[in-house]
Amino acid sequence: MIAISANAKKAISELNKHGYETYLVGGCVRDMLMGIEPHDYDITTSASPDEMKEVFKNERVIETGIKHGTLTVIYDGEPIEITTYRIDGEYKDNRHPASVEFTRNLSDDLSRRDFTVNALAYNERDGIIDLFGGRSDIENHIIRAVGDAKTRFTEDALRIFRAARFSSTLGFEIEQETKKAMIECAHLLNNISAERINTELTKLLLGKNVKNAIIENYEVLGVLIPEYLKMKGFDQKNKWHIYDILTHTAVAVEASLKVPHIRLALLLHDTGKVHTFFTDENGVGHFWGHNEKSAEIARDFLNKYKYDNFTKDAVYSLVKIHDTPIQEDKGFIKKRLNRLGADRFFDLIEIQRADNKAQNPELVNLQRIDNIEKMAREIVREECFSLASLKVNGKDLISIGITEGKKIGYVLNALLDEVIEDKLKNEREELLKRAKEIK
Ligand code: ATP
Ligand code: MG
Numbered sequence: 125m126i127a128i129s130a131n132a133k134k135a136i137s138e139l140n141k142h143g144y145e146t147y148l149v150g151g152c153v154r155d156m157l158m159g160i161e162p163h164d165y166d167i168t169t170s171a172s173p174d175e176m177k178e179v180f181k182n183e184r185v186i187e188t189g190i191k192h193g194t195l196t197v198i199y200d201g202e203p204i205e206i207t208t209y210r211i212d213g214e215y216k217d218n219r220h221p222a223s224v225e226f227t228r229n230l231s232d233d234l235s236r237r238d239f240t241v242n243a244l245a246y247n248e249r250d251g252i253i254d255l256f257g258g259r260s261d262i263e264n265h266i267i268r269a270v271g272d273a274k275t276r277f278t279e280d281a282l283r284i285f286r287a288a289r290f291s292s293t294l295g296f297e298i299e300q301e302t303k304k305a306m307i308e309c310a311h312l313l314n315n316i317s318a319e320r321i322n323t324e325l326t327k328l329l330l331g332k333n334v335k336n337a338i339i340e341n342y343e344v345l346g347v348l349i350p351e352y353l354k355m356k357g358f359d360q361k362n363k364w365h366i367y368d369i370l371t372h373t374a375v376a377v378e379a380s381l382k383v384p385h386i387r388l389a390l391l392l393h394d395t396g397k398v399h400t401f402f403t404d405e406n407g408v409g410h411f412w413g414h415n416e417k418s419a420e421i422a423r424d425f426l427n428k429y430k431y432d433n434f435t436k437d438a439v440y441s442l443v444k445i446h447d448t449p450i451q452e453d454k455g456f457i458k459k460r461l462n463r464l465g466a467d468r469f470f471d472l473i474e475i476q477r478a479d480n481k482a483q484n485p486e487l488v489n490l491q492r493i494d495n496i497e498k499m500a501r502e503i504v505r506e507e508c509f510s511l512a513s514l515k516v517n518g519k520d521l522i523s524i525g526i527t528e529g530k531k532i533g534y535v536l537n538a539l540l541d542e543v544i545e546d547k548l549k550n551e552r553e554e555l556l557k558r559a560k561e562i563k
Pocket of ligand 1: 149280
């Protein structure tokens with residue numbers, strides 16, 4: 125078991141000294157048992173909010189969560205969240221309890237928590253408090269709802285997505301009853317706010333077990349992206365593919381860098397295939413225009429789930445161009461770098477690499493992509509591929525008498541084209557000489 129943060133320990137012993145039961149609870153206990161350093165510490169206590177305020181009256185505290193029983197104590201700049209044992213009241217709208225009630229019983233507080241692995245408490249005096257078998261579920265790598273799964277998912281449907289997310293980040297299997305209830309209640313996710321869902325989806329995408337999490341939770345993903353329901357078992361009927369569309373997508377996501385917009389683009393890249401599939405006279409499957417269709421699906425998804433503008437723009441364009449061929453040719457790469465910008469170009473390379481890794485290994489040539497990336501990195505380091513790196517600018521052209529705005533743009537771009545095609549050196553004197561000829 126990993127040592128507890130000194131500041132969390134101090135807060136716990138302070139409350140204990142005043143006679144209040146106090147424990148670490150939730151994700152941090154789970155992580156400590158798994159040998160993972162927790163990223164934050166949640167503390168739960170029998171002290172009421174007023175009693176907590178009294179105990180910490182000489183410390184710096186933040187009271188914003190006090191209505192829900194949470195006081196944040198700042199020790200050495202580290203915020204420590206402490207929450208009074210709580211019982212959630214009746215749930216309304218599949219997400220929010222209508223009221224919260226404070227209680228003196230730890231067991232009440234633990235039973236409102238979502239999964240057994242998240243319902244453990246710990247302090248040095250009493251050791252681990254495990255009322256729902258969370259410890260053995262951690263050992264056996266199982267996500268299991270606390271209490272009746274269907275009731276718990278109906279109370280708060282976000283828990284359905286959290287189960288899928290934990291199966292990805294922890295690499296655990298979802299227990300059968302819990303799984304069954306997730307599928308039965310999946311439609312309730314429509315009542316959950318966009319922001320909550322996209323936060324959980326990002327965590328799911330970055331998890332170490334994302335491939336299985338996608339494949340096994342396709343019905344849950346299908347509430348967000350209906351195409352997922354058809355992708356499972358969809359035989360692509362061509363030699364490039366050894367997997368159905370769902371498995372291909374899941375393998376591609378897991379093969380890619382852990383970068384949110386890259387993984388989201390891969391999650392969406394082939395969704396259009398279920399709409400564009402046809403077989404030719406030889407029985408070979410084709411998906412003409414699937415990238416455009418996937419991009420449309422991506423755009424609707426990104427808007428509905430309120431992604432930020434950077435993600436919207438990047439994911440939409442990457443999905444749209446995900447399968448445009450890139451030639452292993454310097455001039456071609458420079459033009460693409462110029463058109464897409466270096467960041468987007470390298471994102472595209474990463475997407476194509478992951479996409480290829482999820483195709484028939486006997487037919488793909490990953491070396492080719494590595495070569496293209498290497499060439500592109502050299503170009504970005506050393507060569508000119510954009511107006512910004514051209515050794516003359518608008519002012520220089522004005523100084524040689526090219527003064528009209530449109531003309532300046534035309535000449536600069538013409539010079540850039542010639543430099544990219546290696547017909548002209550990116551050197552000031554030569555560029556100016558050539559500019560005079562072009563004008
Ligand atoms: P992470 O490592 O991602 O922070 P976590 O388990 O700490 O995982 P949080 O979202 O930080 O997850 O929540 C802290 C704890 O609060 C959980 O461990 C769980 O006990 C409880 N919890 C959080 N969300 C819910 C929910 N929707 N329903 C029931 N309990 C929840
Ligand atoms: Mg947490």
